[in-house]
Amino acid sequence: MAGKKVLAVFYSQTGQLEDVLKHCVSPLIKDEFTSITFLNIEPKTPFPFPWKVLDFLSVFPESVYCDKIELSEFSIEKSAEFDLIIIAYQVWFLSPSLPITSFLQSNEAKVWLKNKPVITIVACRNMWLTAQEKMKKLISENGGILCDNIAFIDGGNCYETFITTPRWLLTGKKDKFWFFSPAGVDKCQIAESAKFGKAIKNALHVDKEREKKPLLKGLGAVYVNEKLIMGEKVGHRSFLIWGGFLRKIKNPKIRKPILCFYFLFLICVIIIGLPITIILRIFLYPLLKKSFQKQRIYYEEPSGSQTII
Ligand SMILES: Cc1cc2nc3c(=O)[nH]c(=O)nc-3n(C[C@H](O)[C@H](O)[C@H](O)COP(=O)(O)O)c2cc1C
Numbered sequence: 149m150a151g152k153k154v155l156a157v158f159y160s161q162t163g164q165l166e167d168v169l170k171h172c173v174s175p176l177i178k179d180e181f182t183s184i185t186f187l188n189i190e191p192k193t194p195f196p197f198p199w200k201v202l203d204f205l206s207v208f209p210e211s212v213y214c215d216k217i218e219l220s221e222f223s224i225e226k227s228a229e230f231d232l233i234i235i236a237y238q239v240w241f242l243s244p245s246l247p248i249t250s251f252l253q254s255n256e257a258k259v260w261l262k263n264k265p266v267i268t269i270v271a272c273r274n275m276w277l278t279a280q281e282k283m284k285k286l287i288s289e290n291g292g293i294l295c296d297n298i299a300f301i302d303g304g305n306c307y308e309t310f311i312t313t314p315r316w317l318l319t320g321k322k323d324k325f326w327f328f329s330p331a332g333v334d335k336c337q338i339a340e341s342a343k344f345g346k347a348i349k350n351a352l353h354v355d356k357e358r359e360k361k362p363l364l365k366g367l368g369a370v371y372v373n374e375k376l377i378m379g380e381k382v383g384h385r386s387f388l389i390w391g392g393f394l395r396k397i398k399n400p401k402i403r404k405p406i407l408c409f410y411f412l413f414l415i416c417v418i419i420i421g422l423p424i425t426i427i428l429r430i431f432l433y434p435l436l437k438k439s440f441q442k443q444r445i446y447y448e449e450p451s452g453s454q455t456i457i
Contacts, residue, residue: 151258152352153231154184154232155184156169157187159184159189159247161195161197162322164238166236167338168236168269169234171338172341172343174275175348175349177348182349182352187225189219191220191246192218197317198318199229205407206407209392211241211245211388212384214243215395216253219250220243226259230356231358232267233262233292234267235266235269236337238271239272240281242278243382244282244286249331252286252287261291264292265291265293265357268280269298273313274309274373275383295357295360296363298341298451302334303334304328308328308329324373344369346369347364347367351419362451366452366454367451369373370452372443374441374444375429377447394406394407394410
């Protein structure tokens with residue numbers, strides 16, 4: 149029996165995504181039948197961590213429009229062939245991070261992904277739906293077939309993470325403080341993720357990946373919070389408008405004050421709009437329940453949220 153080759157592509161700033169990916173694929177690393185090659189994407193000009201506020205804001209327009217940035221040369225031959233591609237990414241401004249979208253616009257991605265089953269792994273604060281839509285498009289433009297998506301979100305609730313995630317990204321501090329939970333994905337969720345690698349390993353042993361259908365159904369690979377769908381869609385629309393405008397301004401002296409103004413405006417909208425949205429949701433949810441459920445099922449595809457014990 150010929151062994152299987154897996155390519156695992158990732159970019160991680162704090163190491164969280166690398167940790168998530170390596171836990172997920174740990175059964176593949178240990179498996180003698182499978183060889184897994186990691187491709188760590190490195191931007192030619194590294195992004196700083198922790199971020200300075202202005203650096204953080206300045207990647208917003210290009211992230212939203214998935215503009216291509218320069219990457220260091222890949223450590224893998226362009227002619228290499230793989231049976232399965234895994235792409236682990238984080239979300240930047242409701243879009244896949246720039247290093248990952250730039251990888252997906254490279255000539256190598258066109259060769260490696262063509263007609264191959266692809267699994268995406270996303271780890272972010274909690275808003276990944278529009279980013280995943282962009283990943284679906286980029287993967288299919290490379291001829292890849294998305295078979296599964298595994299989503300990890302930060303452990304704190306969506307109000308806490310408004311504070312804890314920016315605190316982490318801007319200061320590097322991830323720990324529990326006052327009444328807030330620690331930032332980042334819950335350690336237990338990461339520890340349990342080897343179940344996905346186990347299912348992938350078993351599928352590779354029986355050539356199931358060749359069917360290019362989901363391999364992770366019944367494992368609770370994703371869970372979409374219906375309450376966040378609307379907010380994410382509205383936010384993304386605003387990002388497209390402002391990002392499109394800001395992207396055209398190349399002079400940093402003009403661009404930076406407009407960026408700051410937009411984000412201050414956004415913070416005010418969130419503070420004022422959040423209680424209104426919560427009240428509206430209570431009244432509108434019974435009327436729109438079916439539409440939200442339909443959307444949840446769509447966004448949870450292809451792996452689904454079901455868990456079969
Ligand atoms: C510039 C920037 C923008 C971000 N925007 C989002 C976002 O829109 N939605 C979200 O859920 N998380 C967002 N995050 C959090 C990241 O998705 C991720 O959780 C965090 O950066 C840690 O990833 P890493 O250390 O593996 O790179 C953002 C992070 C950065 C640095």
